[in-house]
Amino acid sequence: MTTDLGPPALSATAVRKAYGDHVVLNGIDLEIPAGSVFALLGPNGAGKTTMVQILSTLIRADAGEMRVAGHDVVRDPDAVRAAIGVTGQFSAVDGFLTGEENLLLMADLHHLPRPERRRCAADLLARFDLADAARKPAMTYSGGMRRRLDLAMTLVGRPRVIFLDEPTTGLDPRSRRTMWGIIRRLVADKGVTVFLTTQYLEEADQLADRIAVLHQGKLVAQGTAEELKRQVGGGHITLHFADPRDHADAARTLDVMSRNDQALTLQVAGRGDVPSLRALLDRLDRASLTVDGLQVHTPDLDDVFFTLTGGPVAEQEPAR
Numbered sequence: 001m002t003t004d005l006g007p008p009a010l011s012a013t014a015v016r017k018a019y020g021d022h023v024v025l026n027g028i029d030l031e032i033p034a035g036s037v038f039a040l041l042g043p044n045g046a047g048k049t050t051m052v053q054i055l056s057t058l059i060r061a062d063a064g065e066m067r068v069a070g071h072d073v074v075r076d077p078d079a080v081r082a083a084i085g086v087t088g089q090f091s092a093v094d095g096f097l098t099g100e101e102n103l104l105l106m107a108d109l110h111h112l113p114r115p116e117r118r119r120c121a122a123d124l125l126a127r128f129d130l131a132d133a134a135r136k137p138a139m140t141y142s143g144g145m146r147r148r149l150d151l152a153m154t155l156v157g158r159p160r161v162i163f164l165d166e167p168t169t170g171l172d173p174r175s176r177r178t179m180w181g182i183i184r185r186l187v188a189d190k191g192v193t194v195f196l197t198t199q200y201l202e203e204a205d206q207l208a209d210r211i212a213v214l215h216q217g218k219l220v221a222q223g224t225a226e227e228l229k230r231q232v233g234g235g236h237i238t239l240h241f242a243d244p245r246d247h248a249d250a251a252r253t254l255d256v257m258s259r260n261d262q263a264l265t266l267q268v269a270g271r272g273d274v275p276s277l278r279a280l281l282d283r284l285d286r287a288s289l290t291v292d293g294l295q296v297h298t299p300d301l302d303d304v305f306f307t308l309t310g311g312p313v314a315e316q317e318p319a320r
């Protein structure tokens, strides 16, 4: 399908994949505009890697139509391979080679003209903050450096669509943020399309223009982070009381979602904006009840996942 923004960078219709009677993907439809970041969100075992492997021509789907960078995945896999880059859980980095050698090897594989090889390697090492470590064997790199090198190697071929399969799994929070910055710059500078898989709701929220939630072989929701959060409805406010009598009286006065008699807390529905907080506190004041403290909880993607799947983000077995 063609949109106002030109043909999508990636489209998929009714994609299905099963291993024996184990249905991993059960009718997946996707359309990703060029130059955007798309996040496929799901817990361990949801089928994210399987989807990436199918779209990047590594394995065949049982059914479905897919186009990547304008090419049919089944009929024209070579053209798809030439247009994409994939960094996955199994890195292409050779630990015995230095960062620079890894990049030069990649430049060789892509038949870059000789003078351009060194220029390309130097440029990528600088961009990915690896210049100081360029001459050290990759096996001495930290997890974050290795991921950055892996992504840099993918860029040597100037892909138009990049698949990042769980790019920050196992990284510490600081390395994760560095990686996020790199991914954002990649899209802003080069206009490439990023297909990202993640089990981190915050990562999808931070990076993606659009998010799809994969659960038991199906996409149970698609939209921007804001749209998904809206589906969950409002947030809630937790009120803390110091006096058990105030706690009990407030529980009778207010429309309470839940109460904790040990912690002396009450949860009430509400967006937590200033007028509704003022109204809530006025109501307690009029009843001469003293609130010790309060917390506002605005809905996040964790709530979305909980609402859509009826459970927390945890390892799951796809539908059989």
Ligand SMILES: Nc1ncnc2c1ncn2[C@@H]1O[C@H](COP(=O)(O)OP(=O)(O)OP(=O)(O)O)[C@@H](O)[C@H]1O
Binding pocket: 019, 024, 042, 043, 044, 045, 046, 047, 048, 049, 050, 051, 166, 199, 317, 318
């Ligand atoms: N070659 C295979 N043969 C049989 N089952 C497989 C094969 N590859 C994957 N699976 C199963 O398909 C399901 C989806 O796996 P997949 O790796 O796509 O999930 P994922 O969402 O990427 O999870 P993770 O975050 O753990 O990588 C899992 O239950 C897995 O065991």
